[in-house]
Amino acid sequence: MPQNTDTQLMREVQSGETEKLGVLFEKHNKALYNYFLKQTGSQPVSQDLVQDVFYRILKYRHTYRGKGEFRTWMFSIAHHVRIDHYRKHKHKSDTLDIETDVVDSSPDPEETANQQDSIALLHKALLKLSVEKREILLLKNFHHFKYKQIAQITKSSLPAVKTKACRALKELTDEFNKLAEVS
Amino acid sequence: MLCIQVKKMLPEYVLGEMDDKNYGQIKQHLDHCENCRLAYNKLFKVSALFDKLPENEPDTIVKIRFYKMLTHFSATALQKRQQKFNFAIGNLWARRFVPQMAVAVISLFLGFLAGYTFSTNGETKKQFLVLQDQVDQMKQMVGISMLQQTSASERLRGVSYSRSIQQPDQTLLQTLLTALNTDPNVNVRLAVVDALYSFHNEPNIREQLVQSLSQQTSPLLQIALIDLLVDIREKKSLEALRTLISNQTVSDVVRQKAQWGIQQLL
Ligand SMILES: [Zn+2]
Numbered sequence: 001m002p003q004n005t006d007t008q009l010m011r012e013v014q015s016g017e018t019e020k021l022g023v024l025f026e027k028h029n030k031a032l033y034n035y036f037l038k039q040t041g042s043q044p045v046s047q048d049l050v051q052d053v054f055y056r057i058l059k060y061r062h063t064y065r066g067k068g069e070f071r072t073w074m075f076s077i078a079h080h081v082r083i084d085h086y087r088k089h090k091h092k093s094d095t096l097d098i099e100t101d102v103v104d105s106s107p108d109p110e111e112t113a114n115q116q117d118s119i120a121l122l123h124k125a126l127l128k129l130s131v132e133k134r135e136i137l138l139l140k141n142f143h144h145f146k147y148k149q150i151a152q153i154t155k156s157s158l159p160a161v162k163t164k165a166c167r168a169l170k171e172l173t174d175e176f177n178k179l180a181e182v183s
Numbered sequence: 184m185l186c187i188q189v190k191k192m193l194p195e196y197v198l199g200e201m202d203d204k205n206y207g208q209i210k211q212h213l214d215h216c217e218n219c220r221l222a223y224n225k226l227f228k229v230s231a232l233f234d235k236l237p238e239n240e241p242d243t244i245v246k247i248r249f250y251k252m253l254t255h256f257s258a259t260a261l262q263k264r265q266q267k268f269n270f271a272i273g274n275l276w277a278r279r280f281v282p283q284m285a286v287a288v289i290s291l292f293l294g295f296l297a298g299y300t301f302s303t304n305g306e307t308k309k310q311f312l313v314l315q316d317q318v319d320q321m322k323q324m325v326g327i328s329m330l331q332q333t334s335a336s337e338r339l340r341g342v343s344y345s346r347s348i349q350q351p352d353q354t355l356l357q358t359l360l361t362a363l364n365t366d367p368n369v370n371v372r373l374a375v376v377d378a379l380y381s382f383h384n385e386p387n388i389r390e391q392l393v394q395s396l397s398q399q400t401s402p403l404l405q406i407a408l409i410d411l412l413v414d415i416r417e418k419k420s421l422e423a424l425r426t427l428i429s430n431q432t433v434s435d436v437v438r439q440k441a442q443w444g445i446q447q448l449l
Contacts, residue, residue, distance in 0.1 A: 017369055017370075022249075033239065046241075047244060058253075119232065137233075169194040169226060173226050
């Protein structure tokens with residue numbers, strides 16, 4: 001069980017072996033980076049936010065009880081970091097204005113041109129969603145969390161998460177098709 | 184199930200985690216109803232696209248900043264622990280620090296004696312030197328015994344205690360070197376690096392530090408040792424630094440640090 005190893009490592013960090021956080025960093029920094037990048041659309045911002053997550057993990061290491069998965073706990077910190085970021089930059093719009101960083105990421109040569117178009121459309125459609133809905137869908141479909149874990153991460157109830165995820169997918173599909181018609 | 188009911192539940196169906204009963208009913212309905220299947224296909228296509236979203240590689244700067252933060256954090260934690268230790272002496276001396284207290288008392292006595300000696304004859308001076316030698320030996324023994332405790336915080340105290348010794352003997356130095364290479368706790372190992380900095384002019388220490396650099400696997404230790412070796416301008420470490428750079432399993436940050444070290448030493 002990989003999660004057990006994470007929990008074990010986090011316990012060691014708690015008991016003073018802070019260097020073990022390096023192992024957790026190596027394992028999870030990419031996922032966190034993509035979590036922020038797909039929401040903020042900015043590489044420098046995402047880099048800062050990843051750093052902030054690991055800083056908070058160290059600072060609040062004793063609040064991890066080891067009952068739930070480490071990954072879920074880590075994303076709940078990331079969720080807070082994300083909220084704080086948007087709070088600080090409230091003057092900027094809720095949705096992104098910088099999208100180039102996400103869309104222009106090295107396309108897989110194996111992908112057909114058609115599929116690349118679809119991915120670009122998906123990025124655009126995602127930007128039309130509210131931050132909250134976008135986050136839930138990404139947690140569900142990109143990071144493959146269950147509703148229950150998403151409820152823990154976003155500090156809301158399981159039925160609320162489920163309802164929001166379903167509405168988000170419906171909305172996203174409508175936006176996607178609208179954009180597809182235009183292009 | 185009616186089409187209107189099915190359509191309402193389609194997003195949940197697509198996203199997964201639906202209970203078996205509803206799932207079965209909708210699946211059955213979709214097999215027969217073209218209209219609902221069309222709606223399903225649209226949702227499914229978008230939902231499945233998430234798997235095709237690229238996973239972007241973060242820039243190395245993320246890694247460098249993280250390890251910098253971690254190193255800084257570990258160093259600060261160590262300092263705090265040492266401060267706590269100084270405070271604890273006040274409370275615990277009677278039970279746990281009798282040897283240290285004995286050293287302190289004898290030192291104090293020596294102080295008086297020294298003052299006295301300078302004004303008296305050679306015989307007293309000789310006795311004074313013998314006594315001083317005994318105090319030094321005792322201090323070394325205290326340091327060594329603390330370094331061999333099972334609790335990491337005790338060993339940390341042992342390291343900081345050892346630093347206060349003016350003329351460490353070979354046994355103490357060897358105990359510190361063993362801790363540097365084999366202590367399970369990274370904070371202890373880091374503290375030893377600091378302590379050995381004060382003793383780097385003792386025989387063999389420089390060689391042992393270079394050797395240790397090739398043995399350490401923790402990035403924190405590797406970075407601390409590189410800093411030390413550059414600081415004491417140990418050119419014999421160049422080869423070890425080059426080996427680090429060419430080793431693909433060594434963390435990028437360390438390899439960059441090693442590169443920096445070589446530039447400093449050349
Ligand atoms: Zn139907």
